[in-house]
Amino acid sequence: MREEFRLLIALQDLDIMIREAREQHTSDQYRDMGFKLTGLEELQEARKKLAAKIPTALRNRYEKLAAHFKLAIIPVTGDKCLGCFVKLPTSFFSSAYSSELLTCESCGRLLYIP
């Protein structure tokens, strides 16, 4: 797998963690229970550093998708996009594409072959 994909997936993981940390911060339920939640700033700092390593064009594509979808980059397993469950064209699975970052024509999510 190409380094860029790996970085992008790591960025997505961080975004999920940041989202969860934020939700917990704003949840009265957790506060009332006496949960002390820290680490949000550390996560954001780590995200900034990671994002700087990703080529701008790719990062922009990801950011745009991430604004719409919970998961912007997803692995292809089987013959369907796991984002929208539309069958992918067989050309996706030819070896020529296996090292490329693909786009689902139906939902626009980024797909990679693990």
Ligand SMILES: [Zn+2]
């Ligand atoms: Zn899709």
